[in-house]
Amino acid sequence: DQQxxxxxxxxxxxxxxxxxxxxDYTNSMFDYFLWYKKYPAEGPTFLISISSIKDxxxxxxxxxxxxxxAKHLSLHIxxxxxxxxxxxxxxxxxxxxxxKLTFGTGTRLQVTL
Amino acid sequence: DTGVSQDPxxxxxxxxxxxxxxxxxISEHNRLYWYRQTLGQGPEFLTYFQNEAQxxxxxxxxxxxxxxxxxxxxxTLEIQRTEQxxxxxxxxxxxxxxxxxxxxxxxxxxxLTVV
Numbered sequence: 001d002q003q004x005x006x007x008x009x010x011x012x013x014x015x016x017x018x019x020x021x022x023x024d025y026t027n028s029m030f031d032y033f034l035w036y037k038k039y040p041a042e043g044p045t046f047l048i049s050i051s052s053i054k055d056x057x058x059x060x061x062x063x064x065x066x067x068x069x070a071k072h073l074s075l076h077i078x079x080x081x082x083x084x085x086x087x088x089x090x091x092x093x094x095x096x097x098x099x100k101l102t103f104g105t106g107t108r109l110q111v112t113l
Numbered sequence: 114d115t116g117v118s119q120d121p122x123x124x125x126x127x128x129x130x131x132x133x134x135x136x137x138x139i140s141e142h143n144r145l146y147w148y149r150q151t152l153g154q155g156p157e158f159l160t161y162f163q164n165e166a167q168x169x170x171x172x173x174x175x176x177x178x179x180x181x182x183x184x185x186x187x188x189t190l191e192i193q194r195t196e197q198x199x200x201x202x203x204x205x206x207x208x209x210x211x212x213x214x215x216x217x218x219x220x221x222x223x224x225l226t227v228v
Contacts, residue, residue: 004155036219043117043204043219044156089155099144099208100169101217103155 003027004092006104013111019077021107023090028071030092034101035064035075038087047088048075080111117220119205125226126195133191134223138207145188146217147180148204149173156204162188195227 005024013019021035031052036044050057050064050073057064063076077084087108091101118137126132138145143164148156159178160170164185174180177195182188192199202224206217 041221043206043221045219046217091155099217100146100158100161101148101156103157105153105155 004090004102004104006090006107008107010108013080015082015111015113016079019080019109021075021088023073023104025071025092029094031095032093033066033073034091036089036091038089044089082111082113085109085111117205117207117218119220119223121223123224125228128197128227129194131191131193132195132225133189134203136188136205136220139218142207142209144208145182146206147190150202150204197227200225200227
């Protein structure tokens with residue numbers, strides 16, 4: 001039972017354009033969502049998060065949008081840079097569960113010149 | 114802050130052998146987590162410690178797996194009688210419990226190959 005889903009295994013975007021990565025979840029009890037970035041041979045790196053009481057959180061080039069009614073969140077990267085090429089994981093957590101994270105399967109982003 | 118370090122980075126072992134991995138968290142972090150990542154999947158929760166106490170274990174953690182965190186510092190994950198299905202990247206993460214920041218710091222992982 002995949003509670004967090006990233007249906008696009010890969011995405012290719014030109015440098016300078018917007019990258020939009022999508023994530024859907026099935027457990028309506030999740031109340032905190034995070035995005036992680038992973039380069040090969042490294043562990044995931046925390047990127048940005050959002051609480052379920054908000055619908056948007058912005059940090060520099062990265063913005064996360066949350067649509068609770070659709071159980072959907074997205075990560076926007078503007079402008080995309082070649083260094084953004086990595087695998088992006090969406091993760092969800094539930095208050096009171098000791099910050100255990102449930103991850104999606106990841107989306108590989110390639111930013112081309 | 115030297116980050117979360119894991120040792121070894123790679124381990125190849127024969128089926129049936131025992132293996133042990135080590136994780137050194139960021140020194141002031143009181144929570145330590147183990148995750149497992151297989152090819153094409155996201156990391157899956159295995160277990161976590163609050164200081165030296167192991168507070169939760171996933172059902173993914175069969176009785177061949179054991180984790181310890183003596184004195185609330187480094188942690189070890191041991192797999193006994195390894196099977197080919199144990200081949201995966203084993204990730205350790207730590208965080209300090211403060212507010213609602215759930216952003217763990219992950220180590221680079223130990224990649225286990227069982228042949």
